[in-house]
Amino acid sequence: METVLSIQDLSKHFGKIKAVNNLKLDVQKGQVFGMLGPNGSGKTTTLGMLMGVTNPTSGKFLWFGEEPTPQLRRKIGAVLEHPIFYPYLSGQKNLELNAMIKQCPVENIPRVLELVELTERKDDKYKTYSLGMKQRLAIASALLNDPTVLILDEPTNGLDPMGIAEIREIIRKIAANGKTIILASHLLDEVQKVCTHFAILKRGNMIYTGPVDDVGKGSETVEVNADVENFNEVLLTFSGTSSVNRENGVYQVTMRDGFHGKELNKFLFEKGIVVNHLVTKKKSLEKQFLEILSEAH
Amino acid sequence: MLQLLRIDLKKLTSYRTFWIICGLYFFTLGMATASGMEFLKWLASLIEGFGQSINIDRIPLYHFPDVWQNLAWSSGLLKIMLGIMVLISITNEYSYRTVRQNIIDGLSRAEFLYSKITTNLLLSLLSMVLVFFVSLVTGLIYSPSLNWHYMFNGIEFFPAYFLEVFAFLSFALMLGIFVQRSGLSIVLLLNSYLIELIIKKNIDDYVPQVIQFFPLESIMNLVPMPFARYAFQEIQDYVSLPAVGIALVWTFLFNYFSYLRLKKADL
Ligand SMILES: Nc1ncnc2c1ncn2[C@@H]1O[C@H](COP(=O)(O)OP(=O)(O)OP(=O)(O)O)[C@@H](O)[C@H]1O
Numbered sequence A: 001m002e003t004v005l006s007i008q009d010l011s012k013h014f015g016k017i018k019a020v021n022n023l024k025l026d027v028q029k030g031q032v033f034g035m036l037g038p039n040g041s042g043k044t045t046t047l048g049m050l051m052g053v054t055n056p057t058s059g060k061f062l063w064f065g066e067e068p069t070p071q072l073r074r075k076i077g078a079v080l081e082h083p084i085f086y087p088y089l090s091g092q093k094n095l096e097l098n099a100m101i102k103q104c105p106v107e108n109i110p111r112v113l114e115l116v117e118l119t120e121r122k123d124d125k126y127k128t129y130s131l132g133m134k135q136r137l138a139i140a141s142a143l144l145n146d147p148t149v150l151i152l153d154e155p156t157n158g159l160d161p162m163g164i165a166e167i168r169e170i171i172r173k174i175a176a177n178g179k180t181i182i183l184a185s186h187l188l189d190e191v192q193k194v195c196t197h198f199a200i201l202k203r204g205n206m207i208y209t210g211p212v213d214d215v216g217k218g219s220e221t222v223e224v225n226a227d228v229e230n231f232n233e234v235l236l237t238f239s240g241t242s243s244v245n246r247e248n249g250v251y252q253v254t255m256r257d258g259f260h261g262k263e264l265n266k267f268l269f270e271k272g273i274v275v276n277h278l279v280t281k282k283k284s285l286e287k288q289f290l291e292i293l294s295e296a297h
Numbered sequence B: 001m002l003q004l005l006r007i008d009l010k011k012l013t014s015y016r017t018f019w020i021i022c023g024l025y026f027f028t029l030g031m032a033t034a035s036g037m038e039f040l041k042w043l044a045s046l047i048e049g050f051g052q053s054i055n056i057d058r059i060p061l062y063h064f065p066d067v068w069q070n071l072a073w074s075s076g077l078l079k080i081m082l083g084i085m086v087l088i089s090i091t092n093e094y095s096y097r098t099v100r101q102n103i104i105d106g107l108s109r110a111e112f113l114y115s116k117i118t119t120n121l122l123l124s125l126l127s128m129v130l131v132f133f134v135s136l137v138t139g140l141i142y143s144p145s146l147n148w149h150y151m152f153n154g155i156e157f158f159p160a161y162f163l164e165v166f167a168f169l170s171f172a173l174m175l176g177i178f179v180q181r182s183g184l185s186i187v188l189l190l191n192s193y194l195i196e197l198i199i200k201k202n203i204d205d206y207v208p209q210v211i212q213f214f215p216l217e218s219i220m221n222l223v224p225m226p227f228a229r230y231a232f233q234e235i236q237d238y239v240s241l242p243a244v245g246i247a248l249v250w251t252f253l254f255n256y257f258s259y260l261r262l263k264k265a266d267l
C-alpha cells in the first residue's frame, strides 16, 4: 500500500484553544477517508494546514512521502468550508484563473463544468449563482487539474437532495478511478455510503480511526414487536438480551455477543408469541459516532 | 514572473472598478500634464483681473529641458489614485478570501505577493512611459528652439519618477496586507502624509538631518519641486543619489514587510 498522506504529531493552537492536538494519521492510496467530529473539533483547521493556508504550531505532514510544496498542492483538488471565487468574474473566467494557477490546460474546463452541470450558466457572474451552484463550481474547480487527491470539506452544504446524491455519485466515480479522497462531513449517512475509512475528532484530539466496514460489527440490535401485554418483560427473560428500549412504538433489543434475531424469534415462538415485526439492524455510523463521542472525554 | 503578472491581470481586467480608476488616472495624467499652458493662460487672466500682468511666455513650462522635471514632479501628485487602486485590489483578496483559495490552488505565498508586485511595476512603468511621451511631445511643440546639447538634460527624472510611483505603490500594498480592510486602509493611506508631516514638524528643531530618511519624505525627494525656479529661487534640478538610495531601501523594506506578514499569517 502506498501512503498518500502521513500526518505526524500535527498541532495548531489559537491562543489557549487547541484546535488540533498532536494529530497522527495516515491515509493510503485509494481510500475514501471520512473526517468526522462535532462543530469546532478541528476538521477545517487540519485541512487548512494540509493545504498550506494555516501554519501549524508544531508537527509536520508529508504528501506522497515528501515535504509539502505549492507544486504538490496543484495536484490536490480542495474545497475548504465555503466556495471561494471572485464574485465579479463569471464561472468560466474563475476556472480559467484557477487553470492558470494550477498550470493546467483550459481545455479541461468544459469537462468539469459538464460534470457539475453548470455549462449553461458558465458565463454568468459568480455572484449571481445560487448556493448550490457555487458549491458545484467549487467542486468543478477542485477537479480541474485531474487531481490525484481530492479534499472536500462539507461539499454538500446547501445542496438539494438531488445535488447531494449527484455529489455522492461524483465522489464514487472519482474513487473508482483509484483516487484518494478526504472528506469532512456532518452527514454521517453520506460518509457511511461513500467512505472506506473514517476518523473522529473531538476538541482537536483524534479519538477513533478505523474502516467503515467495521461499523456494525459486534453486538446487534433487533427491532421487534408483538401484540402481547408486558412484552417488555418477556423480552428481558431471553438469555440473549442485553437491554430493551421502546422507541417509535417498537422494541429495540440489544443482543449479547453471539446472539442474533433468529434465536430471539425462536425463543418467542416457543413461548407462544408470534411477532408482527422483526428487523435485524446493522448499527449505523451515526449511532457508533454518538457512542464514541459520549465515551471520550 | 510573467505568468504571475498574467494571473493578477486576469483578476483585474474583468473588474469594472479597475478600469474606472485606472482609466480616470491615465486620462487625468495625460490631460493634466498636457494642458499646463491652458492653466497658465487661465492663471494670467485671473491675475489680470487684479490689475497685474504676467507674461506667460516667460515661463518656460514646456521648454526643453525644464519640461522633464516639471512634468515628472506634477505627475507624481496623481499617484495617490493608483495607490487607492492597489489597496482595493489587495484588500478585495482578503474580503473575498481569495488569497486563501489562491494558496490552496497552488500559489506559494511569495508568488501571490510577486503577482501583486509585478502589477505595481507595470502600472509604474505605464505611468512613466505616458508622462515621458507627453513631455516629449509638448516639449517639441512649445520649445522655441531645439538644442541637442541640453535638450535631454534632466531625463533622469523619469527613472526617478518611476521609482517614486513604484515605492508609493509598494507602500500601499504593504498597508493593504497589514490592514486588510479597504475603507480603513484608504483612510490611512490618505492620512499617512499628514501623520508623517506632524512627526517631521515635531522633530524639525532637534534632529532635522533625519527627516530625509522618513519613508514618504524619501519618496517625495526623488523628484524635487521645480516651480520655485520661475520665482528666481535656487532649486535642486538633479536627482540626488542619496535620495535614490534611501527610497530604494524603503521600497525593498515595504515589500519585505509584506512578505513577512503574508508568510506568518493564517489565511
Ligand atoms: N482563525 C482562528 N482563530 C481562532 N480560533 C480559531 C480560528 N480558526 C479556528 N479556530 C478555532 O479552532 C477550533 C476548530 O475549528 P475548526 O474550524 O477546525 O472546526 P471544524 O471541525 O471544522 O468545525 P465545523 O464542523 O463547525 O466546520 C474551534 O474551536 C475554532 O473556534
Ligand SMILES: [Mg+2]
Binding pocket: A043, A044, A045, A081, A153
Ligand atoms: Mg469546518
